[in-house]
Each structure stands twice: as C-alpha cells, then as structure tokens.
Amino acid sequence: MAEITGESPLASRTELLAETSVPGSLDIGEIPFLTQVTLRVAPEGAAAARVADTLGAPLPGPGTSAVAGDLLVLWMGPDEWLVVGEQGRAPDVEEALHKALDGEHGAVVDVSGQRTVVEIAGPRSEEFLNKGCSLDLHPSSFGPGRCAQTLLARTEATLLRRHGATPVFWVLVRSSFARHLADWSADAAAEYGEGAVLA
Structure with a gap:
C-alpha cells in the first residue's frame, strides 16, 4: 500500500489552530487523512x-x-x-x-481526499459553532451520534457530535474550503482567548 505524501489541507494553519484553542474551554485541531x-x-x-x-x-x-x-x-x-x-x-x-x-x-x-476533519471540543464548542451555524446544537436536539449537512461560516460541511461527557464535534469540510474555515475559527474564537471574561 502506498503511503500518503504531501501536506494535509490545514498544514499551513496548524499553528493558528493551536493558538486559537483555549485550554479548558475550546480545543480546535485537524484530524487529517482519515x-x-x-x-x-x-x-x-x-x-x-x-x-x-x-x-x-x-x-x-x-x-x-x-x-x-x-x-x-x-x-x-x-x-x-x-x-x-x-x-x-x-x-x-x-x-x-x-x-x-x-x-x-x-x-x-x-473520497478520502475530498474532505478533511476539524475537531472542535470543549465546554464552549456548541456556543462557538453556533456563531456560524444555525443548527440547534443543544444535546437535547443534537445529541451524541447526531450528524447533519449544514453551513458553517458560509461553508458546506457535515457536522457530527461524538460520544463523550465533554462536547466533541467533527466538522467534515471540503479540502478547498478548509483554510477559510480555519481562519474563521481563529476570528470567532478570539473572545475566548487570554484575558477574555467567560461568563
């Protein structure tokens, strides 16, 4: 079996996503090459x-x-x-x-090369996603195992809520739109960063 070579769609945004993440509140990162x-x-x-x-x-x-x-x-x-x-x-x-x-x-x-996966986890993940997505992501409406095709930050994506005590979502986004989604994420998560007051 040939090994995958080359960069993932978000290789150029790895550092940005790491800086965007807020320990204990919001963690954003790519799961490439699934x-x-x-x-x-x-x-x-x-x-x-x-x-x-x-x-x-x-x-x-x-x-x-x-x-x-x-x-x-x-x-x-x-x-x-x-x-x-x-x-x-x-x-x-x-x-x-x-x-x-x-x-x-x-x-x-x-279709492995068509999309990449962005994982968004943490107590603030529902609130964060709802900045760019109109779905009701409360666990009573969109519980573990639920998935939907939707728009996130004006980008077509498939959203999946994973199982677990802490909210974890997978966003399956087309490779050509992944960098746009990463850039939007960095902007949308700014209020949760260092020095922000979290209610």
Whole structure:
C-alpha cells in the first residue's frame, strides 16, 4: 500500500489552530487523512442487509451515525452513507463493501481526499459553532451520534457530535474550503482567548 505524501489541507494553519484553542474551554485541531468512503445503496434490500452484516452495524437512519467496530458510518442522504476510519483503511473498506454489494446496484467510492476533519471540543464548542451555524446544537436536539449537512461560516460541511461527557464535534469540510474555515475559527474564537471574561 502506498503511503500518503504531501501536506494535509490545514498544514499551513496548524499553528493558528493551536493558538486559537483555549485550554479548558475550546480545543480546535485537524484530524487529517482519515479514510472516507461513500456508499450508495438502496436502504431496503438484500445488498443493504449484507452491507450491515459486513460492517457489523445497521446502516444509520436520517440525521444519525453508527459505530461499526473501528469505523463510523454517517447518514448522508436517503441512499447514501459515508464510512469513516483511520488513515489507510480505504482499500480494505472499499473491497469489503464491493463484496457486500455482490453485483447489485450501488456504488462505493474512495473520497478520502475530498474532505478533511476539524475537531472542535470543549465546554464552549456548541456556543462557538453556533456563531456560524444555525443548527440547534443543544444535546437535547443534537445529541451524541447526531450528524447533519449544514453551513458553517458560509461553508458546506457535515457536522457530527461524538460520544463523550465533554462536547466533541467533527466538522467534515471540503479540502478547498478548509483554510477559510480555519481562519474563521481563529476570528470567532478570539473572545475566548487570554484575558477574555467567560461568563
């Protein structure tokens, strides 16, 4: 398997994001080069059932995600899911999903280079994200495992709330818009920085 070479979409913003983060309140950083594989298949039928068996978890419904072993599966549309895993897993995931489709109508495409992931964590993460996103991110409306395609800082993104006691969100953003999102984040987080008064 060939190794990934080159820079991640936010390599030039790593220091900026580190400086933007506020210990104990808000932590922002890139998780680069994750495996991302798009799956298209009719949700009802033998092929979808075989995919679920292969993944070890049912395909999630609208607005949700599922943990499938060491993979995450995000609902992206009525017949579309995004399978996310550690770097370098794409060939194995593609092969397993193609085998599960078994020639039936569907599609499996490696889109790992299309997006990067920005992780936003900490007690202020909901408030921070709502500066540029209109979704209600309160846990009662957007709890752990929820995902949605939305606009964040006028940028198309997929937002996922991870499981855990402390709020943690993944923002899956197209590589070509990632630097814009990082620059917006630095500006939007300025009020939480050193010397700021946090209510």
